[in-house]
Amino acid sequence: MKKIYSLNLIAYIMLTTEIEPTYEKDKDGLIYAKFPYCQGVSFAIRQFRDSKCSVNLHSFLNCYKAIRKGIREVE
Secondary structure (H helix, E strand, O other): OEEEOOHHHHHHHHHHHOOOOEEEEOOOOOEEEEEOOOHHHHHHHHHHHOOOOOOOHHHHHHHHHHHHHHHHHHO
């Protein structure tokens, strides 16, 4: 499983792969998302790091809404 702390990256992976992560808290109390190791997640991370990366803003913000819900369930 791949641990990701960046909300923007989490939202991008969710948007491009349609994979829902699981959320957990680390020993410092920070919440992170866990995605399975797969080609789709790895490809999404590479795309996200590209300076020409673009998304549909409305869909991206909907992913943020889902992330907030997942984080509230962990807290």
